[in-house]
Amino acid sequence: MGWVTEWAPTKVELDACIDCGLCLPVCPTFQLTGDEAASPRGRLTAMRAVDEGIMVVDERFGEIMDFCLQCRACEVVCPSMVPFGRAMEGAKAEVVAQLPDARRAFKRSVFGRALRVRGLVTMASWMAAGAQRTGIAPRLPGLLGRIAGLRPIPIPVPSTRGRTWDPDGIPKGTIALFSGCVMDPWFSEVHVAVIQLLRTAGFRVVAPEKQTCCGALAAHEGAAYDAADMVERNVQAFEGFDTVVVDAAGCSAHLKAHAGGDGASLAARVVDATELVASLIAEGSLPTIDVDRGPVAIQDPCHLRHAQRIVDEPRAILRAAGYQPVEIDTHGMCCGAAGAYQLSHPETSDELGRRKADQVRTTGAKIVASANPGCEMQLRTHLDATVRVAHPVELYWEAVSEARVIAGN
Ligand code: SF4
Ligand code: SF4
Known part of the structure; x- marks a missing residue:
């Protein structure tokens, strides 16, 4: 079957590739394998074949797309400015949309739904941290063992969501904090640094309660409908804030790319923490x-x-x-x-x-x-x-x- 979703790679996106091969030296999967099908050009050729009805979205097509890291190194060097990341997200959405029902439901549950359930993420974090500390992590089977084998997972701390931090004096503005899904339980020290630096620079920091996971992981794994729903929830949660600081690069990239629309869109108000802190240093608000x-x-x-x-x-x-x-x-x-x-x-x-x-x-x-x-x-x-x-x-x-x-x- 050809394309079946609104996310599919478009003819304009695919025809932008001129097959020059300049992307091949920077592509990690091509560098590791030397296989054209594991290169940006090869993946675009496969997408074009589906678009032209020569190939169908089958297991092999899924393998070719899934082997891509979606690192987008190819985009940076491409003279034709092929929007590879967008096309690949569309191709992955097609792969998931055309999976048998049970496999599609599994993918959407894991990547599209689980990460937005805060209690589930916290519980999984406790389990992984416990498995590491009791030494049973290496004996856990499959995915569980792999997750628990990543090191080290800290003991989760309370979420930042629903909380406000004031500066010492009168606030010169308010900045919203994007709490994320794993940033709260696993990287709370980064949130603390961002919050304290913004307080030091004179800002009030607010982490809206109703925000949810950015949807990047869901989009990467082809759960496009769930990813779009998560972005929409965040658009509502961050309404009224001029600046939304995000301290995980994957999340800031995703929100900037997907929460678009008019000039007041969330995408235009999202700033990565590195951009914000660097600009506060440059203007002298931070030392x-x-x-x-x-x-x-x-x-x-x-x-x-x-x-x-x-x-x-x-x-x-x-x-x-x-x-x-x-x-x-x-x-x-x-x-x-x-x-x-x-x-x-x-x-x-x-x-x-x-x-x-x-x-x-x-x-x-x-x-x-x-x-x-x-x-x-x-x-x-x-x-x-x-x-x-x-x-x-x-x-x-x-x-x-x-x-x-x-x-x-
Ligand atoms: S996004 Fe995929 S195709 Fe492009 S450089 Fe990374 S691994 Fe290679
Ligand atoms: S650099 Fe761009 S135009 Fe050249 S092969 Fe790679 S994706 Fe196609």
Whole structure:
């Protein structure tokens, strides 16, 4: 069968590819396999074949699409500006829409529904953290073992949703915090850093109760209808806020790309935490710390570097904290986390994770900065505990706090 959904890749998107092959050297799956079907050009050719009725959306088509990390490195180098990420999301939506009923229902339940149930995410976090701490994680079967094998999952803390934080003086404005699904239970220290920095800069911070998961994971896995529903709920939850700060690159990229519409759309009001903090430093609302803290390796999450083209900001934040950012690769090759890819393609994910960890180790830095939770988990899995993995904003907040203690305020 050909395309059956409104999300399908369009002829305009597909015909934009001129088959030049310039994307091949930056594509991780092509680099690993040398297989044309595992390249951006090959995937677009398969999509075009379906569009022209030469091929159908079958198991093989699904395999070709599922092997893509959706890292979007190919978009950055493409001279024809093929919107590969959009086309791939459409192709994945088609794969799911044309699955047998039971498999489609399973995919939609896991990726489209489970992550928006806060209690379920918290319960799974408790179970994974417990499995790690009692040593049973390696003995858990299949997916459970893989999730619990990622390290380390912290003991969950209460959610930020429904809470407000005021600055010391009269607020000069209000900024909404996007709480996310796993950021609250697994990366609360990043939320704390963002909230405290915004308070320091004079803002009130509000995390609306009714927000939900951004829908990025659902969209990546082809649960397009569920992803669109999640975006719509967030559009309503963040109504009335001029700025919405998001401290997970995958979530900020997704909301910017999908919560579009008119000038007052959520997409136009979303800002990644690295952009916001860097701009507050640049305008003097947050300090530059004059202390030499040594080198920090920089890992660019694909959804920050390729999807949002944010490159300078994390480096500027680290320099303002007193660190020397150290580059680990020129193209920002994917670390292999890629949402659920760690679970669906563990061997490829592990190979890319090992390569990324080697790049970090080569620098000799004892800290690596990454602005996305999936990448942080992947780095922690492939590096030993002597190398710390942290969000750039988290490192900057630590430096600001330390400077305040030294200054006595
Ligand atoms: S998104 Fe990444 S893995 Fe997929 S085709 Fe493009 S470069 Fe390759
Ligand atoms: S770089 Fe762009 S135009 Fe060239 S093969 Fe890749 S996707 Fe097609």
